[in-house]
Amino acid sequence: MLNRRHLLGVTAAALAAPAIARAQGGAWPTRGTVRLVAQFPPGGLVDTIARLMAPSLSQALGQTVVVENRAGAGGVIGTDFVAKAPADGYTFLVSHASVQVFSTATMPTLPFDPINDFTHLGMLVEASNVLLVRADSPFQTLGQYLTAAKTRPVRYGSSGIGSAPHLLGAMLSSEANAPDLDHVPYRGSAPAMQDLMASQIESMIDPITTNVQMLKDGSLRCLGVSTPQRLPALPNIPTFAEQGFPRLTSAQWLGLSAPKNLPAPIAERMSALIPQLLANPQLRLRFEELQTLPRNPPPLGPEFVGIIREQIVEWSGVAKQFNISIS
Missing domain, CATH: 3.40.190.150 (Bordetella uptake gene, domain 1)
Incomplete structure (x- = not known):
């Protein structure tokens, strides 16, 4: 009651x-x-x-x-x-x-x-929010992605300044000591995804909901998910927490x-x-x-x-x- x-x-x-x-x-x-x-x-x-x-x-x-x-x-x-x-x-x-x-x-x-x-x-x-790259991206793992962002600009798109993906990316950049992880804000997820698929940006942080089909058909690769446990639809993708970033669980x-x-x-x-x-x-x-x-x-x-x-x-x-x- x-x-x-x-x-x-x-x-x-x-x-x-x-x-x-x-x-x-x-x-x-x-x-x-x-x-x-x-x-x-x-x-x-x-x-x-x-x-x-x-x-x-x-x-x-x-x-x-x-x-x-x-x-x-x-x-x-x-x-x-x-x-x-x-x-x-x-x-x-x-x-x-x-x-x-x-x-x-x-x-x-x-x-x-x-x-x-x-x-x-x-x-x-x-x-859950997920870190996405294209299927043809050289980044196979979160570790490879962050290693690159320690030495050269690696851009991630989000649905806008102050959005949850923006703040998650800022936290990831700080905790991974990857200063060249650069935020590119968009006016919504759709234009960010267009630029990701057109190779204008290297990655994107976005809620999984609108990206499930592209992950299933192999158009996208996921490097991490923000839930405390792995997602049933992506059982092989580790969480951010598993990969050393327990604060990225929102x-x-x-x-x-x-x-x-x-x-x-x-x-x-x-x-x-x-x-x-x-x-x-x-x-x-x-x-x-x-x-x-x-x-x-x-x-x-x-x-x-x-x-x-x-x-x-x-x-x-x-x-x-x-x-x-x-x-």
Whole structure:
């Protein structure tokens, strides 16, 4: 059972007698569509997970759940939209570490507080970051790659300044004493991949999700993964931790969140649904295909909030160490 008093900072007033619930005149949800906001464009990881989850949520709630894309500013626009939405149980967010953690770590100001402006209900899945090179690259191992970066420029692309791949690359360069590991930021993963395949850059750090097929068909080679254990789809690829870099173990999580002060009965019901949804065999199969996997058991409520807090502290320190900031 989740602790009602501590569930994500729900206020005492909300716990006692939520006015919103009274206005609805009974059980929730009863009035119209529930929105599931994806703060990135269609086709990306957040949108994909949101659209996988929506039908199961609809069935569980007995109400239509629609995915609404509100992209822009690296996910900040859609996240801020949910932060300022009514806490009535009809607007939820597929929250993402790239915004809640990495934007917080690298942007001096945000229009929302990543903890206090949300009711964080639970973690859904995690996607590992991977270091990729072309199949014809001379780098067969991480060791060869880092040895080269100690004597000459070796470029790695990322989805942008301040992104998780950027910070992971900066940490790898520092811990491996490879000063010539040079970051090349792009406006998203797609243009970075285009330049990698065109030999404009030597490598790329990116979530595995959108690269599974190219790894399977042999177009790309993976030199390391950022999860604590090896990935089922890449059992022969060692983790960064196995190769001497235990700090490079951060996957990018996706979660389910709502505006702050969500009434406790709604928050408890939605949190309780998360393990049930993640246990759905059809959903699990799709997660495995994407190599975007849930924890077992998934962190819920205060545990999830604790993870977000810890990661903000950790990655803010990394951003400060390497002077990574987005104005």
